Amino acid sequence: MxxxxxxxxxxxxxxxxxxxxxxxxxxxxxxxxxxxxxxxxxxxxxxxxxxxxxxxxxGRRPPRQSPHEPVTVRTALTLIEDGRLYYRGADAIELAREHGFEAAVGWFWGLGTTPGVTLRPPAGLAPLLARTGDSLPPRTRLTDRLRIAVAVAGSTDPTRFDLREESVRASGAALIGTMVEALPRCAPDYPEPTLAARLWGRLAPEIPGPAALRCLDRALVLMMDHDLAVSTVAARVAASARAHPYAVVSAGLGALDGPLHGAIGSLAYGLLIDVINSGSAADVVSYHHRTGRDIPGLGVRVYPDGDPRAVELLSAMRELPFAAEVLTALEALVDAASGPGARQHPSMDLALAAFALANGMPGEAGEVIVAVARTAGWLAHAMEEYQEEPLRMRARGVYTGPRPAAD
Structure with missing residues (x-):
């Protein structure tokens, strides 16, 4: 024995x-x-x-995947099927209607919706964030401030290399709160102590009404994850190398900054302003077509009959009387961009742009909302990837350069 x-x-x-x-x-x-x-x-x-x-x-060590085989990412987090979006088997639209962002994060992180995750920065970090923010040029983009805040938060967290789920959850919850805290304040604190309320005060100059704040909270839930979007793939690649959670989020933010991903909302925001100022959506669309540019914010490949997230947010915005002009411009834009027999549909990026414009937020507000919300999703994917074989997400290169000279 x-x-x-x-x-x-x-x-x-x-x-x-x-x-x-x-x-x-x-x-x-x-x-x-x-x-x-x-x-x-x-x-x-x-x-x-x-x-x-x-x-x-x-013999429970997982088998090492051959570098010549494509990597299959199995995930229990998000399903897009039959034009609907599900988080861990729950309809994301219903989750957004019934729960705030804190409860939805709890659900997505496998903790249930009650009592929800507390999303607050660590005690004592606020002064450092304030000094860091004050040292930046005044015109620094909000999304750049988010990236800097992630680096600052990571550098002060001695537990960042602990990749156990409970540690990642704790660091991640504090990080999401930190990202909001790092943004310059635009309005007084709203009395409701939710992340959506704190984020509103960083994006809009006026205190919101309850319906407007519910729209923001709902948008955060709906943008928390979207299967293997490119930024999520970037986050999982970093997690595959066992990068700590702050580095994982930094990788996601880097991919999100591209004009074909997170920045679509800013482009759509400018487009809506053009439609409102010109009074002719047809002229704006024609100009874009003439310059060879696509109309940003229209169509999502996985939702051929329309993005359900956009439908939900735009429907909720109709409760806001001051949003009427922007919603009219959006509908005119969609009509002008739709060809005969080929109806276009607004994406969530366009819906977020309309929401930001209607509430006096800057053009990059949609990007900020996506970045804060998607951080919760990236961290959930990281927790999954930490359980896989390390370094498995390595692409195979096919060399196309000049061959070495013969001896």
Whole structure:
């Protein structure tokens, strides 16, 4: 009979016994395959040697994927099917109607909707964010401020390399609150202590009515995730390399900044202003076609019959009397861009642009809303990816350059 050691093992000892990296040991613990306890003094974790031996006997180390095989990303997070969007099996539209962003994040992170996740920056970080923000040029984009805030928050978090789910959730919840806190204040604090209320005060000069604030809260829920969008792929690639959560979010923000992804909302915002100022959506569309540019904010490939998120937000905006002019311009734009027998549909980017314009927010407000909301999604994808084989998301290059000279 083989005797197992009775003393608890350190994380490094477990990694050596299993032939894996320390990060993989934490992944086993997060999946419930190993149970961990804090070491005396609170530094590091310890593991039951019997459980480690049983895990070794079961051969539970995931097989390494061949570098010549395409990577298949299996996810339990988001499903787009039959023109509808689902978060962990729940209809995203219904979730947005029934719950605020904090509760929706809890659902998406596998915690349920009650009581919801507290999205607040760490105590003591606000002065550092304020000093950092004051050092930037006044015209610094809000999305650039978000990226800087993520870097600042990561540099001050000593737990950032702990990739266990409970640690990622704690750091992620604080990070989302930090991103909002880092934005310059435009209006006094709204009495409601939600993330949507705090974000409103950074984007609009006036205190919102309840219906307008509900629209923003709903938009945050609807933009939390959208399957494997390019920014989410970037985030998962970073997580595959076992980058910490702040680096994962930075990767997502980098991809989101592209004009074909997150920046579409800013382009659509300018388009709506052109329609309102000119009074002719047809002339605006004709000019875009003449210059060879696509109309930003129209159509989403996965929703051939219309983006349900946009339908939901635009429907909610009709409760706002001051939004009538912008909604009229949006409808005129869609009509002018639709060809015979080919009806166009507004995307969520166009709906967010209309929402921002109707509420006196700047053109990049839609990008900010997407970035804050999608951070919750990127972190959920990171938690999934941390449980996969490290470095699996490596593309295979096909060399097309000059061949080496023959000897």
């Amino acid at each position: 083989v005797e197992h050691p009775t003393e608890r093992l350190t994380t490094q000892q477990v990694a050596d016994l299993l032939g894996v990296k320390v990060e993989t040991v934490y992944a086993y613990a997060s999946r419930g395959q190993l149970s961990s306890e804090r070491a005396p003094g609170g530094k590091g974790s310890t593991f039951d040697p019997v459980e480690v031996a049983e895990l070794t006997a079961r």
